[in-house]
Amino acid sequence: MDFKSMKYYLYWLYCQFELITCSYLMEPWEKLLFYTFNITMLVMISYTAYLFIPVHISTAFQFFLHLLGNQHENAVSVVK
Amino acid sequence: MERPGRAALGAQPRANGCGAAHGALRNGFVRGLPGTQINHVVHNGGLYKRPFNEAFEETPMLVAVLTYVGYGVLTLFGYLRDFMRQWKIEKCQNAIEREEQKDFVPLYQDFENFYTRNLYMRIRDSWNRPICSVPGAKVDMMERVSHDYNWTFTYTGKVIKGIINMGSYNYLGFAQNNGTCQQAAAKVLSQYGAGVCSSRQEMGNLDKHEELEKLVARFLGVESAMAYGMGFATNSMNIPALVGKGCLILSDELNHASLVLGARLSGATIRIFKHNNMQSLEKLLKDAIVHGQPRTRRPWKKILILVEGIYSMEGSIVRLPEVIALKKKYKSYLYLDEAHSIGALGPNGRGVVDYFGLNPEDVDVMMGTFTKSFGAAGGYIGGKKELIDYLRTYSHSAVYATSLSPPVVEQIITSMKCIMGEDGTTFGKECVQQLAENTRYFRRRLKEMGFIIYGNEDSPVVPLMLYMPAKIGAFGREMLKRNIGVVVVGFPATPIIESRARFCLSAAHTKEMLDTALKEINEVGDLLQLKYSRHRLVPLLDRPFDETTYEETED
Numbered sequence A: 001m002d003f004k005s006m007k008y009y010l011y012w013l014y015c016q017f018e019l020i021t022c023s024y025l026m027e028p029w030e031k032l033l034f035y036t037f038n039i040t041m042l043v044m045i046s047y048t049a050y051l052f053i054p055v056h057i058s059t060a061f062q063f064f065l066h067l068l069g070n071q072h073e074n075a076v077s078v079v080k
Numbered sequence B: 001m002e003r004p005g006r007a008a009l010g011a012q013p014r015a016n017g018c019g020a021a022h023g024a025l026r027n028g029f030v031r032g033l034p035g036t037q038i039n040h041v042v043h044n045g046g047l048y049k050r051p052f053n054e055a056f057e058e059t060p061m062l063v064a065v066l067t068y069v070g071y072g073v074l075t076l077f078g079y080l081r082d083f084m085r086q087w088k089i090e091k092c093q094n095a096i097e098r099e100e101q102k103d104f105v106p107l108y109q110d111f112e113n114f115y116t117r118n119l120y121m122r123i124r125d126s127w128n129r130p131i132c133s134v135p136g137a138k139v140d141m142m143e144r145v146s147h148d149y150n151w152t153f154t155y156t157g158k159v160i161k162g163i164i165n166m167g168s169y170n171y172l173g174f175a176q177n178n179g180t181c182q183q184a185a186a187k188v189l190s191q192y193g194a195g196v197c198s199s200r201q202e203m204g205n206l207d208k209h210e211e212l213e214k215l216v217a218r219f220l221g222v223e224s225a226m227a228y229g230m231g232f233a234t235n236s237m238n239i240p241a242l243v244g245k246g247c248l249i250l251s252d253e254l255n256h257a258s259l260v261l262g263a264r265l266s267g268a269t270i271r272i273f274k275h276n277n278m279q280s281l282e283k284l285l286k287d288a289i290v291h292g293q294p295r296t297r298r299p300w301k302k303i304l305i306l307v308e309g310i311y312s313m314e315g316s317i318v319r320l321p322e323v324i325a326l327k328k329k330y331k332s333y334l335y336l337d338e339a340h341s342i343g344a345l346g347p348n349g350r351g352v353v354d355y356f357g358l359n360p361e362d363v364d365v366m367m368g369t370f371t372k373s374f375g376a377a378g379g380y381i382g383g384k385k386e387l388i389d390y391l392r393t394y395s396h397s398a399v400y401a402t403s404l405s406p407p408v409v410e411q412i413i414t415s416m417k418c419i420m421g422e423d424g425t426t427f428g429k430e431c432v433q434q435l436a437e438n439t440r441y442f443r444r445r446l447k448e449m450g451f452i453i454y455g456n457e458d459s460p461v462v463p464l465m466l467y468m469p470a471k472i473g474a475f476g477r478e479m480l481k482r483n484i485g486v487v488v489v490g491f492p493a494t495p496i497i498e499s500r501a502r503f504c505l506s507a508a509h510t511k512e513m514l515d516t517a518l519k520e521i522n523e524v525g526d527l528l529q530l531k532y533s534r535h536r537l538v539p540l541l542d543r544p545f546d547e548t549t550y551e552e553t554e555d
């Protein structure tokens, strides 16, 4: 895939985003506010995800490991 | 829940079924078997002499959700801006109450004002564009810019020339500043002057008016007709003369403001039926006859059905054969507003009655305007001689309004004669055919491109659905950039999520113009992702219909 069409595609996506969220109609300072808010939310969500998802995954992994492997010994304690 | 019951009803042979050939055929509709969902296999049965293809595609769910998201964002920002204006953080440019009015009822707090201030203002540049030439097939527009986000506009002094005009109600192309109509009007202007400042009942009655009324009556195929100086007033002043207290008006939910105003002024009880929905109309008629007036239970004095020929926002054509059948069955009166359909529909350009091949006598009051197809101004009412004689004496717009200006009358006479072929040419007939052809072509092409198009396939009003608020502005601007003038419509003229662009075709549009317009529309459609169509059509009758929505205005 060549770089130019990729760039055009990204620009097009951005346009669609602007049209759907109506930021197309906003004044520059409103846009700034809107994007700041959106980006902050996005960053916060991804940071939260980054912090918690690995922990959850490893817990789940442990759980299934216990469930399949060492069932008699630890199943009860994991459920608790 | 509603439908199976109705289907069962329809399947029983009924004594007074209107035009029922056998049990399953009522109102010319072939019904499904009792107990099954009716899917309108045929919706142009017995009563229709021609195919009646009218469909409204459902709004795709995703589009509806995204539209609400857009409005949500704009509303939030609207509140923010209102807050800032109130605390003087931002200069307040909209209308506010004066200091001494502050303690009274707030004037600018309702939703429509909020909408105008915070949403409409952002896309206002797509409306009210000043033009500086005759609005024919092409039009010149004055360029304007706004430096304060549409609160004020300044003219750059430049003129954008040769914009393809897809927005005028110039159905037959009579909006011209040269040609026979113009010459005739100019001649009459020098002969009669611009007008007699008096009403028809006093000194304003000229021979031209009588000539016009005779011609209109002949054109419509009715006994007698009367012309007025303003289409809007024709509706709003004549309905009160026809019905009053103790009468019932059944009005289509999408009727024009003039009909609504007339109905309200009359003081009659108004009940509203679902747009073009004959079940809904029949139910109201039946209820009206069974129950009579509320409380007293006396029968209604008169029942008047108000419908339009072509609905200018939906592009739909009234189901006239069925309305007439219902009207006859329940012995009510029918008032048909042909503002958009006169000239634009039918093989002879004589409106919906001609389109369906019906008898004009079956319509009690034929109303229409000269504003659209004839390129003039004013309105008419046609019907039985007694009706018109009555209106001549009792209608407010006959008694109080100044009479039509003679050059305008001449424009109407010349263009109407042209449509009737009485000027010795076939030009009028060709225009009517050209319009029908343009309509079919334009609609077909737009459908193929995948846009959601509303309305009847023969209606020259073509609404193209835009839905999202940002796309209203973007569509208007992008089309203007490409030298095409379009009309975009949003709230409050339409439901809030059903914003649309409305094209009005004209016989003056050539194939090249339409092709150029279609090419640009296609391009803009791709750019803005407007091709929503899934080709899942819902015939109008299958649109959700709940019985409890009609309001009663009783005092």
Ligand SMILES: Cc1ncc(COP(=O)(O)O)c(C=O)c1O
Pocket: B230, B231, B232, B233, B235, B256, B258, B308, B312, B337, B339, B340, B369, B370, B371, B377, B378, B379
């Ligand atoms: C259905 C209908 N009736 C009446 C009118 C009013 O006609 P006029 O513009 O001639 O006053 C209009 C015009 O827009 C209309 O669409």
